[in-house]
Amino acid sequence: MQNNAFDLNFLYQTYNLLVYNVALNYVQNVEDAEEITQDVFVKVNYSLKNFNQKSSLKTWIYRITVNQSLDFIKKKNSQKRFFIFGKRNENEYDYLNASSFEHPGIELEKKEEAELLFTTINTLPENQKTAFILSKIDGLSNPEVAEIMEISISAVESLVFRAKSSLKDKL
Structure with missing residues (x-):
């Protein structure tokens, strides 16, 4: 199978639930997991031409998902620290007081x-x-x-x- 033979829509239909569930296990929040899922498939779309097939497509997508989830958590944690020490704005209260645990399963x-x-x-x-x-x-x-x-x-x-x-x- 050639790299260009992968159909992004097919990949999304095949792996979106897997990506979403992995992300949800990292962030325990539906909206965050949905955002990570979007980010993963954007990254898959841009990186598909470079997929070297040394591992299976599923493993490759898992790896991207884990990395996106960890990056998301780091970014969110650094934003929380910025809110605590940095500039205050109208979204701070909502951000800091948003529910941190929301796992539908x-x-x-x-x-x-x-x-x-x-x-x-x-x-x-x-x-x-x-x-x-x-x-x-x-x-x-x-x-x-x-x-x-x-x-x-x-x-x-x-x-x-x-x-x-x-x-x-x-x-």
Whole structure:
């Protein structure tokens, strides 16, 4: 299959739910996950001609999604710091007081527990967080996680183990 044979509409129809769910697991907010999903497919559209097929298309899209999600979180955190120390404006109150946990896949009765879990997951170092989310929440195998993160399978196992240990300590 040639790079130019990929149809963006087909890719969107095939992978948009996967991208959205991965993003949602990172940000726990519907609007943010939708924004990340849009950003991922814009990036896929611009980068498709450079896709070298060393990995599967699904793995490549996963990698873009993880990177976009992490970049989104970093950008949002730096904006929050700017609001605290920088210029104040009319959007500050709305931004700082917006609901931080909104995950439609979680039943209302379990929402508090899930919010605590995701809040704690968000305190993990980036690589542990990514390995844990891909492995334990998205249900990917260690070889799949290793390919997405571009690390060895033993490194994935170690990251997941450390993430689980840290979560046990914190919870």
